[in-house]
Amino acid sequence: MQYRNGQRLPLEGGGALRLSVNPRARRLSIRIDARAGEAVAVAPSERRLGEVVAFARTKAAWIAERLATREETQALEPGAVVAWLGRSVRLEAVGGAGAARLHETPDGPVIRSGGEGEAFARRVENWFKRAARDFLTARTEVHLRTLGQKPVRISIVDTRSRWGSCSPHNRSIRYSWRVVMAPPEVADYLAAHEVAHLVHADHSPAYWSVVQRLVGDHRPHRRWLRDHGAALHAVGR
Structure with a gap:
C-alpha cells in the first residue's frame, strides 16, 4: 500500500x-x-x-x-488557574474588550481580560505569547552573548511537537509560547538548547557540552518537559 x-x-x-x-x-x-x-x-x-x-x-x-490517559483539555476561561513561569495565575473576566493584563494581588497573580468566550481565551493566549517573547528574547540574548554569537530573529509559535527549533543558516529561532508556563529554569533551558544549535546543528556530545556550559545539568529540565509537556499542550484546547 x-x-x-x-x-x-x-x-x-x-x-x-x-x-x-x-x-x-x-x-x-x-x-x-x-x-x-x-x-x-x-x-x-x-x-x-x-x-x-x-x-x-x-x-x-x-x-x-x-x-x-492523555491530559484533559483546560480551557482559558474565567476562574481557571494556569501556570506562568512556574507560578499559579488565576484568570478573571472584566467588562469591555480590553487586552489581558497581569495584576499582582495579595492572593497572588491574576490575569484580567475583557471579551467573552473565544474572545476572552484569545486575549489571554495573546498575553502568554507576549510574555513568552519577553522572557525567551531576554534569555536568548544572554546565551548569545555567552557564546559570542550574533543576534538572531525570534518567532513565537504554537507547535504541536517541538518546543523550539533553530535554523542556523538564516539565524532564526522559533519557540512555542507554551514553554512560558513551565518553571523559569525549564524555559531558560529551551533558550539555551536552541542557541546551542548555532554552534552545533546536531545533538552530538559536543552539542550537549555547549548546553551544559550555558545551563549546567540539563537533564532535569528535559525530564520536566517530557513529564509535563502534555499538560501544557492541553491548555486552551
Whole structure:
C-alpha cells in the first residue's frame, strides 16, 4: 500500500494514526499529539512511511494506553488557574474588550481580560505569547552573548511537537509560547538548547557540552518537559 504524508489511519483499539514526514528525523518514531487526540508516526521520507506504519502496529497497545490517559483539555476561561513561569495565575473576566493584563494581588497573580468566550481565551493566549517573547528574547540574548554569537530573529509559535527549533543558516529561532508556563529554569533551558544549535546543528556530545556550559545539568529540565509537556499542550484546547 502506498502511504502519503498527512494521511490518517484507524488504529486497533480506537484512535487515529497520522503519518508525518520529517526529513530531519534520524529514525522512525511514534509520538502522542495530546491536543489532537491522535498518535503521530514520523518517518524521514515518504518511502519509509510503510515501515513506520508497521512499527506503529506493534505499539498499538502502548498507543491506546497513552491516548486513554492523555491530559484533559483546560480551557482559558474565567476562574481557571494556569501556570506562568512556574507560578499559579488565576484568570478573571472584566467588562469591555480590553487586552489581558497581569495584576499582582495579595492572593497572588491574576490575569484580567475583557471579551467573552473565544474572545476572552484569545486575549489571554495573546498575553502568554507576549510574555513568552519577553522572557525567551531576554534569555536568548544572554546565551548569545555567552557564546559570542550574533543576534538572531525570534518567532513565537504554537507547535504541536517541538518546543523550539533553530535554523542556523538564516539565524532564526522559533519557540512555542507554551514553554512560558513551565518553571523559569525549564524555559531558560529551551533558550539555551536552541542557541546551542548555532554552534552545533546536531545533538552530538559536543552539542550537549555547549548546553551544559550555558545551563549546567540539563537533564532535569528535559525530564520536566517530557513529564509535563502534555499538560501544557492541553491548555486552551
